[in-house]
Amino acid sequence: MLSNRINHRGTAVSFMLALGVAAAACVSLPAAAARDGPLYEVTITNATFGQQFTPLLLVTHRSQVKLFEIGTTASAGLATLAEEGNVDPLRQVLDADPHVNMTAAGAGLTNPGTTVTLMVRGHPLRDRLSVAAMLIPTNDAFVALNSVALPLHGSETY
Numbered sequence: 687m688l689s690n691r692i693n694h695r696g697t698a699v700s701f702m703l704a705l706g707v708a709a710a711a712c713v714s715l716p717a718a719a720a721r722d723g724p725l726y727e728v729t730i731t732n733a734t735f736g737q738q739f740t741p742l743l744l745v746t747h748r749s750q751v752k753l754f755e756i757g758t759t760a761s762a763g764l765a766t767l768a769e770e771g772n773v774d775p776l777r778q779v780l781d782a783d784p785h786v787n788m789t790a791a792g793a794g795l796t797n798p799g800t801t802v803t804l805m806v807r808g809h810p811l812r813d814r815l816s817v818a819a820m821l822i823p824t825n826d827a828f829v830a831l832n833s834v835a836l837p838l839h840g841s842e843t844y
Contacts, residue, residue, distance in 0.1 A: 746807060747780070
């Protein structure tokens with residue numbers, strides 16, 4: 687379950703996202719993306735049985751940004767994440783994209799039952815959230831949430 691609290695114009699808002707995943711995280715705000723916007727507190731719980739995850743990659747962005755399209759070849763960055771668990775190549779591409787507000791990446795493996803909280807910043811024009819991590823033990827599978835709308839008010843569960 688992913689819980690997200692937003693402070694948007696002084697109004698506290700919460701966001702729930704059930705992914706069945708978890709990750710410890712550190713947040714970075716690239717210089718090109720240091721834009722004001724609502725701050726989301728994201729809490730992710732790994733609700734799987736015996737399935738670990740590599741560090742999660744979270745990104746807030748405009749609606750035209752997609753981590754993947756079903757039925758098409760994965761980008762080199764997403765393939766690296768799915769095959770090696772390395773978020774850095776995909777994160778570098780996203781940080782350079784002007785349609786991305788910010789990225790946040792986890793640190794270390796996440797075991798079942800683990801819960802972690804991290805912060806991401808949205809923006810009125812960059813109001814989407816995407817999440818991805820490699821599934822362990824696999825050699826090319828990943829879990830993802832692809833371009834869901836960040837809530838303006840209340841809670842959401844996916």
